[in-house]
Amino acid sequence: MHEGSCLCGAVTFTVTGNLPQPNACHCTNCRKHSGHYEASVDVPRDRLQVSGMGHVKWYQSSEKVRRGFCDTCGSTLFWDPVFHDWTAIAMGAFDTPTQTTLKMHIFVSEKGDYYDIADGLPQNQT
Structure with missing residues (x-):
């Protein structure tokens, strides 16, 4: 089991089972939403339990995607x-060790010009 929360603790979550390898997304939307590139892990919804869901606000960033954040502290x-x-x-929201590592970087064609990616992981342009 993996546990996490927002900065203020109004939203907490647990994920059962092992976490797959996360991706680091460098697209413009993820960078604007998180303040840098965003590392996140895809989890089946039936393995995710969220407490404090009333504090989760959703921003519909496209037709197909919405982004959830805490309405109190603003945590992605x-x-x-x-x-x-x-x-x-978001990988940064986990409170307990995740026991996983990044798999790859995606949307590197949109990455910021203020950093380099030098960890040797695969880099997809999209």
Whole structure:
């Protein structure tokens, strides 16, 4: 079991089972939403339990995606593709060790010009 929360603790969550490898997304939307690139892990919804859901606010960033954040502290928490059966969870929101590592970088064609990616992981342009 993996546990996490927002900065103020109004929203907490648990994920049962092992976490798959997360991706680091460098797209413009993720960078604007998180303040840098966003690392998140895709978890089947039936393995995710959220407490304090009344504090989760959703921003519909496209036709197919909404982004969840805490309405009290503003913490980035979720990336939710509304037509799928999984939700991505921001890696920085986990309170317990995740026992996983990044798999790859995606949308590197949109990355910021103020940093380099030099960890040797695969880099997808889109």
